[in-house]
Amino acid sequence: MITFAVLAVVMVVGALGVVLLRQPVHAALSLVGTLLTLAVVFVTLQAHFLAAIQVIVYGGAIMVLFLFVIMLLNLKEEATKTRAAYRWVAYGVGVIAAAAIAVGALLDPRQAPDALAVSEALRGGSPELIAEVLFGEFMLAFQLVGVLLLTGMVGAVALVQRHNEPPRPGTPLADASRRDARGTR
C-alpha cells in the first residue's frame, strides 16, 4: 500500500508537470516519468509483460515520436493565444470529470479481487496468456491487422513519393497538372 501511495504521488506530479510546464520538451520528459512510474505499478501488480510493453512502446517508441515532432517543429514556448475564458472552462470541465471518475471509483460497491487469485489468473504475468488469445481466438483479427498496416504503408508511400516522381512521358496532362500544382501553392 505504501509503495502504491508513493508511486501514485509521483505519477500525479508527473501528470501535472505535463499540463503545467511551459517548455514542450520538459512536458514530454515529465510524461516519460509518468509512463515509467505506471510501468512500476504494473510490476507491483505482477503484470510483468504489460510493464515491459509499457516501457518499450509508450516510454520508448511513442515518446521518441513526440520528441521528434517537438524538435522538428522547433517550438520554443507554448503558444498562449487561447482566450482566458476558454481556459477556465477547460480547467473546470477537467476538474469535474476527474472528480466524477474518482467518486465513481470510490463509491463502486464491487470488491477488488484477491491478490492471490489475480496472480493465479495472470500466471506470473507471462506473455503466454496474451499469445493464447492473440493467436487462438483472435487469429483472424491478428492477420487483418497485417493487411491494415500494409494498406497504410502503400497509401503513405503513394501520397508522399509522388513529389519525387518525374512526369511520365505520354501524358501531356501530367505536365499541365504539375504546372498547375506549382501555381496554386
Next chain:
Amino acid sequence: MTLPADFIVVSILGPAIVMLVFAMITLLFAVFQVDRSATASMALVGVGTAAVFALHLLMKGQQGAAEAGFGLRYLGDTPATAFTLVILLGTALAILVSEADLSRLGLDHPEYYPLMLLSATGAIVLASAGDLITLLLGLEIMSLAVYALAAWRQGSRQSEEAGMKYFLLGAFASALLIYGIALTFGAGGRFDYAGLAAAFSAPGFDAHVLALLGAVLLLAGLGFKVAFAPFHQWLPDVYTGAPTPVTTFMSVVVKTAAFAALLRIASTVFASLGAGPLGELLPIMLGILIGATLIVGNFGALLQSGVKRMLAYSAVAHAGYLGLAVLAADTVGTNAAIFYLTAYTLMTAGAFAVLSAITNADDRGDEIERFAGLAARRPFLAASLAIVLMSLAGLPPFAGFVGKLLVFQAAISAGYVALAVLGIATSVVAVVYYARVITYMYFRESDQETIRPLAPTLRIAVVIAVVGTIALGILPGFWYGLVERGQVLLAGF
C-alpha cells in the same frame, strides 16, 4: 485453451483472400512498371475470381449450408455474400471508369489499383464481420485506402482538402466507434454479435445504460461512414473534391459495406437491446437521424448547381432510404437493403461514369449548363444518364423504383409508417432535381463544344449500369428471390 476443430474455415475467406492476392499482384506490377491498362485488366480478373468464390458461397446459402468461422467472427451466409457480390460489382465498375479516366486526368500512378483492391478487401471483411473487432479492422482497411485515393490529385486544393477532411472526420468517427466498442464490451463482456445479443437479453442483465451508451456510439461511428445527417457534413466536399473515378468507388463500395455492417449490428445487438427497459430509445434516435437525412439530403440536392455535388447530396438522401431498412432491423429489411444497394450501385456508378465522360481534363466542369443539348450531341450518353437518373428518382420500371418499394414495405411492416410517408414525400422532391438534369439534356439548346470520344471501357461501364438498372427493374425477382431464399446466420434475437 483449445479451439474447436471447426474454428478455422478458410472457404468463407475466399473472396477476401482472392482480392488481397490480386492486390499483391498489382502491387508487384507497379514495382516492375507494367503497363497501366494491363494492371487494370489484372485487377478486373481479380474481381471476377473473387466473384466466383462469392457466388459459390451464395449457392451454399441457397442449399442451407452457409458457413461461419472463427467462432462466428466471420460469416459466409447469404447477406454477407450478397453484399460481397455488390461490393465486387461496384469495384469492377469503378475500375472500368478509372481505366478510362485516369491517364486522361494524369493520375494513373502505379499504386492506384492496389489501393482500390485493398480497400475492396476491407469492404468485404466489413460486410462479413461477425464481431466488433473484425468490423473495426475491416472498416479501417477500407477507409485508409480511400483516404489516400481521395487525395489522389496532388496540387489540387479541392482534392487535398477532400483527402484531409475525410481523414480527420474519419479518424473522429473511428474514435467514436472504438469508444462504442469499448463500452459495449464493458456491458456485455463479449465482442461477437451473437455473444453480445445473448448477454443483453439474458435475464440477469443490469448494465442497460452502459449498453445503450455503447450502442449509440456505435451508431454514431457507423453513421459517419454511411452519411446519416448530421454526420454527413464531410460528404459533399469529399465527393466533389476527389477525382471522379474515386468518387464512383467511394459512393458505391464504401456505402454498401458500411450499410452491411450497420444492418448486421442492428438486427443482432440493437435488436437484443430493444427488449430492455431503455430499448425504445435507440429506434427513436435512429428514426430522428433518418428523418433528418431524408430532409437534408433531398433539399440539399435541390439547391446544387453542380451535377457532381447534386449526386453527392443524393447519396445522402439514399442513405436515408436505406436507413428505413436498418430501422426495420429484420431479415426483410436486410433483403430490401441488399436489393436497394445493388440497384444503387448500378445507378450511381452509371451516373458518375457518364459524368466523367463530360467533365474537363482537370475533372472540373460539372455545371448543369454543360448538359444542355447533350441529347443532340451525344444521344447514347444522354439516354444512359436519363435512365439512371430516373431510376435514382425511383420511377418505374427501373431498379430504383423496386428498391424504394421494398424499403418502404419493410419500414411499414415494422411499424414505422410516419417515416415511410416522409420517405415517399421526399421522393417527390427528388424527382425535381433529377428531372432538371434531364430537362437540360433534352430541351435546351447547346452552345458547348463537342466533347471527346467515349473511351471503350467507359462505354462498357455505362452499358453494364444501364442494362442492369433496366433488368433489375423489370425482373427484380431473380436477384431478390436468390437473396430471399438464402440462409441467414445470426438473426432473430
